[in-house]
Amino acid sequence: MGVTTLTLHGKSALVTGGARRIGRQIALSLAQAGADVTITFRNSSAEAVQTTQAIRDLGRRAQAVPCDVRSEASVRAAVEAAAAFHGHLDLLINNAAVFDAAPLDRITLEQWDAVFETNARGPFLLAREAIPHLRAAHGRIINIGSLGGINAWAGHAHYCASKAALHMLTQAMAKAFAPEVSVNCVAPGWIEMDGDAGDEAARFAARTPIGRNGTAAEVAEAVLFFAAGPAFVTGQILAVDGGLGL
Secondary structure: OOHHHOOOOOOEEEEOOOOOHHHHHHHHHHHHOOOEEEEEEOOOHHHHHHHHHHHHHOOOOEEEEEOOOOOHHHHHHHHHHHHHHHOOOOEEEEOOOOOOOOOHHHOOHHHHHHHHHHHHHHHHHHHHHHHHHHHHHOOEEEEEOOHHHOOOOHHHHHHHHHHHHHHHHHHHHHHHOOOOOEEEEEEEOOEOOOOOOOHHHHHHHHHOOOOOOEOHHHHHHHHHHHHHOOOOOOOOEEEEOOOOOO
16 A cells, blocks of 8 residues: 555644645645644744645645644643544654754853753644543554754754654653553655755755755655554654665
């Protein structure tokens, strides 16, 4: 069975940061596979409206819920809103994240904490609140990590450290939440989005064995494999990077 034929009919998903960019593509791909979808957003309210309408245009149910993944109360409310809307919760995709660059010896405490509270604490809070629903559904958690959590990038030490923490958290979750819930992580390399073309994108493409940068659709296909593929696959960190990390 190919990835494009995997089905999620009857399933429901919660995608954090699902209004735009990679999160939007993940939400749309899940809907195309048959899932009903709740997305969360923090500042992208206009994009959230557009994304939920695009999901409905695919014939699936959708809602957008404001959520600050740094806030315990906000996360709890978003999870409960998703579970109430769908009647159950099968999939949690921890996509919401922040990316920052700074020389390591100039990173402020505020910068360090701002990256970690979204990229590492956020997925922990979402999983902790969602796990009763996911256990009941024998569901899945898919975290969106990064090649930066596998390979060190000197100009992004706080980002890399936060994603490495998420990768380890994925493996801890896989043990802690088994056997009912499978937990995996997709770790994208350089993913080219609209408006990203330029010298830096070209440099990354030249360093990639496949000869180009990745697409949001390719990240979403990897998410779909973990969402609809064998539940026996758990605790895995899958680099979607065209070989860039080799």
